[in-house]
Amino acid sequence: MDNDIAPAQQRAFPRLLRAVEPPLALYLRSGRNDHIVLAQSLTEGLTGLRGIIFDPGRPKPQQELRDEADRRGVETVLDPRMIELASEMVERRKELAGLDWAFAGRKGADELKTNVGKEAARKIAAFVVNNGFSAVVAPTHYLNRAEDPWVSADCFLTSALRDSLDTMGATEIPVYYPLALPSAIFRNSAQRKEILRALRDVPIDSIWLRIHPFGTTASGPIALTGYIEGCQEFHQLKIPLVAERTGTVGIALLSFGAVGGIESGITTGESFNAIGLTRPPNKGKAFLPPPRVYVKELGAFLSVEQARAFFSLRGMKAFFGCRESCCTRGVQDTLDDPRRHFIVTRAREVARISSVPVTRRRQIYLEEIVRPATDLALQASRVFPALDKQRRRVESWRGTLGAVERENPLQSWSEPPNGRRVVARHRASAE
Secondary structure, three states: OOOOOOHHHHHHOOOOOOOOOOOOOEEEEOOOOOHHHHHHHHOOOOOOOOOEEEEEOOEEEEEEEHHHHHHOOEEEEEEEOHHHHOOOHHHHHHHHHHOOOOOOOOOOOHHHHHHHHHHHHHHHHHHHHHHHEEEEEEOOOOOOOOOOOOHHHHHHHHHHHHHHHHHOOOOOOOOEEEEEEHHHOOHHHHHHHHHHHOOOOOOOOOOEEEEEEOOOOOOOOHHHHHHHHHHHHHHHHHHOOEEEEEOOOHHHHHHHOOOOEEEEOOOOEEEEEHHHHHOOOOOOOOOOOOOOEEEEEHHHHEEEHHHHHHHHHHHHHHHOOOOHHHHHOHHHHHHHHHHHHHHHHHHHHHHHOOOOOOHHHHHHHHHOOOOOOOHHHHHHHHOOOHHHHHHHHHHHHHHHHHHHHHHHHOOOOOOOOOOOOOOOOOOOOOO
């Protein structure tokens, strides 16, 4: 073939390119002392982070992190902590009790459907605008059933928040609706339909699922399959779903199309348990749990002391030591700064699932993540018995999700949130 003609001939046949799907979303919750490591990770070029969730009780120490996140196009999301404000734990947290909207709902759900609720919504909106947040979590409550009086109150309050934001000119700021309820209610189709009917006309841009009990340590076969089935029904709303506090199993939920985003604390918040919302707080000074070490190949967390002992065993550094940019000196960096290691590692996990078409994500998860994890966990638990629970856990995930793949073909999936308002969507049917 004439070399002078070949390039022109090649240009005559355009290549067919696969449409790039929007990346899955990772949200990290900035704890009391996490703003420094998060800011460091951002300045070092961290990619794959959709947003950071902020506590309203400490706006000044986190201002620098918010500015850096804004500069890099990372969402800054305010959580007004209404779920916690309605619980006994508020007595332990002076910074929560001192919030401008802490008064709302103390007399019950009906109070929120009056000017009291509108005033609370206005104060939350003002806090969002005045502090430059780019998104806000709606002020909702923990539900005990679909007929819970908090349902209508929360819908009213969320609509009032949207109206207040619009009145203040913040029409571009999305509102994310936390749906916190027991796993048994979320798995019940009749209860789900009632909740779907209630949310159908509420002006929200995604739903954040906070299911009790669920997460890395509370995701048995029934809970896991029920979570996926529940999400599939919520896909009717045509708005993104985000799984809160699901831990490592959140990667599976992303892979199986159940949700389009996950939320996590930094080495904490691996599951959601509502008992702390209903039980009076223990007396004494609250303390912050120390950071834990994430072992990606096992999907497991170890205390720093456990991790030090684990990596001292023969062959463990070679099998499980981190080789990513967060740990240039290997295991020593992992032990010295476990939070930074977790941030980079979790972002890479989400990016790997995002990199393949949605129709292949289940297969990638089963073959590249959970299957190797079961084999490695078996080997690791033989020399380090503290990992035996994790071995049984990942074996359960492998069996359960393998059955879901065979018996429940992918028919719908959640779009990832992108930080913008959902302009139009199909509503769930009322039947």
